[in-house]
Amino acid sequence: MSRPGIILFGHGARDPRWAVPFERLAQRLRGVPDAPPVSLAFLELMSPDLGGAIDALVAEGCDTIKVVPVFFGQGAHLRRDLPVLLDQCRLTRPNVTLLCTQAAGEDDAVLDALAAYALRA
């Protein structure tokens, strides 16, 4: 039986305050009953990176990890950089199954929430 984990993958930024909503998002997921272990990971400027997050989840017993890109759009970071990182991690961690979803910002329900915020804010 596979033991799942979730990585919330963000861009990263110099200002540590930038990561606050990512930490809140991870906390929300950790509060869901029976939710799998969750880690943040960042493309640049913040840690852990993708490999570090995978290793942390493996240390918690995960062997099937879903990477959720917390990006609005799918530009070069998701079309070019992330696939390279995923392939590197698959090569160096052959016992882990790595899956990757579409950018969260492409999801209809996320767009609905953003639209509601834009009207209400």
Place this chain on the structure above:
Amino acid sequence: MSRPGIILFGHGARDPRWAVPFERLAQRLRGVPDAPPVSLAFLELMSPDLGGAIDALVAEGCDTIKVVPVFFGQGAHLRRDLPVLLDQCRLTRPNVTLLCTQAAGEDDAVLDALAAYALRA
């Protein structure tokens, strides 16, 4: 009586496909009954910029424009770059009232939608 408009302010990227969810978000808002005019604007790499978007909404009759940063976190782009842009636009367009909300990614309902996506995707 003020005539409102909404600007969805994103980072911008080289790949035009990056903007697709932003366009879908703008279309969603335009589909809401009695929604004010909506424009996208980008910090860099895509057009229109903030001034161009303001001018387009003014041409549609808006005089009170709410800028909604479609960013997950509040890093240097929102804490440093956007306030400078807003002040420049206020100086050069004194007949327009410019308001600005928090980053959309700080909103609880947006975080809820992101969390649900991360579990479901």
